[in-house]
Amino acid sequence: xxxxxxxxxxxxxxxxxxxxxxxxxxxxxxxxxxxxxxxxxxxxxxxxxxxxxxxxxxxxxxxxxxxxxxxxxxxxxxxxxxxxxxxxxxxxxxxxxxxxxxxxxxxxxxxxxxxxxxxxxxxxxxxxxxxxxxxxxxxxxxxxxxxxxxxxxxxxxxxxxxxxxxxxxxxxxxxxxxxxxxxxxxxxxxxxxxxxxxxxxxxxxxxxxxxxxxxxxxxxxxxxxxxxxxxxxxxxxxxxxxxxxxxxxxxxxxxxxxxxxxxxxxxxxxxxxxxxxxxxxxxxxxxxxxxxxxxxxxxxxxxxxxxxxxxxxxxxxxxxxxxxxxxxxxxxxxxxxxxxxxxxxxxxxxxxxxxxxxxxxxxxxxxxxxxxxxxxxxxxxxxxxxxxxxxxxxxxxxxxxxxxxxxxxxxxxxxxxxxxxxxxxxxxxxxxxxxxxxxxxxxxxxxxxxxxxxxxxxxxxxxxxxxxxxxxxxxxxxxxxxxxxxxxxxxx
Numbered sequence: 001x002x003x004x005x006x007x008x009x010x011x012x013x014x015x016x017x018x019x020x021x022x023x024x025x026x027x028x029x030x031x032x033x034x035x036x037x038x039x040x041x042x043x044x045x046x047x048x049x050x051x052x053x054x055x056x057x058x059x060x061x062x063x064x065x066x067x068x069x070x071x072x073x074x075x076x077x078x079x080x081x082x083x084x085x086x087x088x089x090x091x092x093x094x095x096x097x098x099x100x101x102x103x104x105x106x107x108x109x110x111x112x113x114x115x116x117x118x119x120x121x122x123x124x125x126x127x128x129x130x131x132x133x134x135x136x137x138x139x140x141x142x143x144x145x146x147x148x149x150x151x152x153x154x155x156x157x158x159x160x161x162x163x164x165x166x167x168x169x170x171x172x173x174x175x176x177x178x179x180x181x182x183x184x185x186x187x188x189x190x191x192x193x194x195x196x197x198x199x200x201x202x203x204x205x206x207x208x209x210x211x212x213x214x215x216x217x218x219x220x221x222x223x224x225x226x227x228x229x230x231x232x233x234x235x236x237x238x239x240x241x242x243x244x245x246x247x248x249x250x251x252x253x254x255x256x257x258x259x260x261x262x263x264x265x266x267x268x269x270x271x272x273x274x275x276x277x278x279x280x281x282x283x284x285x286x287x288x289x290x291x292x293x294x295x296x297x298x299x300x301x302x303x304x305x306x307x308x309x310x311x312x313x314x315x316x317x318x319x320x321x322x323x324x325x326x327x328x329x330x331x332x333x334x335x336x337x338x339x340x341x342x343x344x345x346x347x348x349x350x351x352x353x354x355x356x357x358x359x360x361x362x363x364x365x366x367x368x369x370x371x372x373x374x375x376x377x378x379x380x381x382x383x384x385x386x387x388x389x390x391x392x393x394x395x396x397x398x399x400x401x402x403x404x405x406x407x408x409x410x411x412x413x414x415x416x417x418x419x420x421x422x423x424x425x426x427x428x429x430x431x432x433x434x435x436x437x438x439x440x441x442x443x444x445x446x447x448x449x450x451x452x453x454x455x456x457x458x459x460x461x462x463x464x465x466x467x468x469x470x471x472x473x474x475x476x477x478x479x480x481x482x483x484x485x486x487x488x489x490x491x492x
Contacts, residue, residue: 017121018050019114026111027054028102030061031073031095036105037065040112048119053085057095073099127154152326153375195256195339195379198235200480201467202454206415209236209339209379210461214370216345216409218384218398219419220391224452225383226265227273227476228419229341232381233258234274236339237309256338256378257310259331261324263347267313277477278302310335320349321368328376337378342369344383345409363408370412384409386418396425400457416458421471423448452478 026044029036046059060079064071073095080086086094131151135144194208209215209232219225239255262270276283279302281295291299312331319327324342331337342348350361350368366382373380386402398418403409410416426445431437452471456464470479 016050016125017118019118020051022111022114022118023049023051023054024098025102026108026115027057027061028098028100029105029108029111030058031071031076031099032102033105034061034065034071036108037061037071039109044112044116048116050118050122053089056080056083056085057098127151152329195236195252196239196254197232199232199454199467199469199478201469205456205462205465205467206459207461209381210414211377211379212374213379213414213460214366214373214412215379215381215415215417216384216403216413217381217417217419218386218403218409220386220398222424223419223421224471224476224478225419226270226343228454228478229343229381229383230260230270230273231277231478233260233311233339233341234277234306234309237311238306240310240338242336252336252338257336258312258339258341259328259337260311260313260341260343261319261327262313262315262343263317263319264343265315267315270313270315273476274306275299275302276475278306280475282474283476317347318349321365324348325368325372325375328372332376332378337376340373340376340378340380342380342382344385345369346385359408366408366412370414396420396422397453397455398457410458413458414460415456418455418457420453420455421448421451422453423451451481 026036026040030040041062044058046055046062049055049058057076057080060076061071064075064079069075073092076095077092081091090097131147134147194206194210194213196203196208197206217225217229236256237258240252240257241254243251243253260270272283272286275281276286279286279295279298281291281298285291285295286299312335314327328337328340345365346362348365350364369380369382384403386398390396390398390402397420400410400416403416423445426441426448429441431441450470450472452469454467454469456467458464468481470481471477472479
């Protein structure tokens with residue numbers, strides 16, 4: 001291997017896990033045969049190298065090869081001619097020796113894995129040192145439980161990405177990620193970059209449920225919030241189709257593994273609703289046992305169809321945002337995760353510091369959910385209650401100002417949607433029979449029956465507007481209208 005080693009191994013450095021020979025071997029293999037890059041680039045990144053000069057060389061290889069050019073000692077030397085760090089260790093001579101001294105390209109993936117694994121070990125050392133130091137000097141205001149939760153979050157990040165505290169990323173890398181999102185939508189052919197909800201017009205408006213987005217679904221009681229989000233969850237889980245990438249990781253080609261935090265309903269109640277939807281037998285009849293043999297066969301068939309879908313339900317009540325985050329991380333590590341649902345936001349609690357101020361506590365929760373969506377790189381749908389001021393207006397359609405308890409819900413969310421069923425209010429306003437008003441009321445009820453509206457009040461990625469959908473109250477199911485003529489609202 002090259003003798004222009006940029007590192008002098010002092011006693012202190014001997015304690016740090018790294019292998020310069022492995023780093024030189026994988027760089028030499030890539031320079032000798034650029035095809036090696038495609039085998040390892042799925043998991044090996046520039047920041048995984050210990051030697052800063054090796055980081056520079058690998059990043060330069062990445063840029064050249066990704067743009068369709070040759071990465072060789074000659075092209076790299078031209079590309080990095082003005083880099084003082086490379087010049088200091090020999091410049092073109094060092095690059096040539098890297099390419100000529102590679103033992104064998106056969107073991108290139110093994111060299112890359114050694115570099116990656118040692119990077120993870122260094123991350124563990126850094127994290128462990130931080131944990132020890134913080135625990136040693138902690139004071140009364142530094143809650144040990146919070147220390148544990150933050151350490152778990154950092155361990156999760158390290159386990160998922162192989163790096164810890166990566167800091168800034170270049171605009172070039174951010175741009176590449178944006179192009180990948182667009183390419184995913186193009187390859188699907190349906191214009192969806194995110195997880196499909198099963199409601200065609202809603203998917204067109206949103207482009208699917210996007211990774212890292214916090215989506216708030218709000219409404220007054222009995223509007224069907226839980227029913228709608230359950231329909232979305234089951235549709236995503238049923239459509240789940242895993243795909244193994246070149247680096248060995250498994251990603252969802254379609255659909256998603258779904259995690260459902262049901263803080264209000266029990267898991268068996270939620271399962272009962274889903275069984276009702278797919279067997280098309282009202283859930284109240286199932287609960288009462290008011291079914292015959294043919295009904296039971298339909299329920300059994302529905303249960304067999306749904307038995308293996310990747311839908312995981314946690315019905316623990318009184319969770320804090322930190323506990324929810326810890327359980328979500330664990331679910332992703334154990335089973336994967338593509339969509340997370342929280343029913344509902346106001347039943348979560350904060351850290352306890354703002355317990356006397358509910359507005360501050362809700363702010364802490366929404367900030368925590370948005371941070372979790374970015375950390376796990378999944379869309380999170382959180383249900384929310386609306387304030388009673390909706391009931392006091394003639395126009396009962398909800399608005400952003402109706403979000404209960406905190407403006408932070410609107411501020412932190414990427415998308416805010418409302419569920420509205422006009423029939424709910426009409427049925428409570430029946431005029432006296434035999435009057436012209438009663439005849440008009442009957443007509444309005446007929447028009448509104450079996451329909452609901454999803455109002456998009458905020459969307460960072462696109463237009464707002466109103467989507468009309470079908471609603472079957474007997475089996476609590478939302479669906480696409482047979483004739484989907486809908487008012488899409490102003491596009492701003």
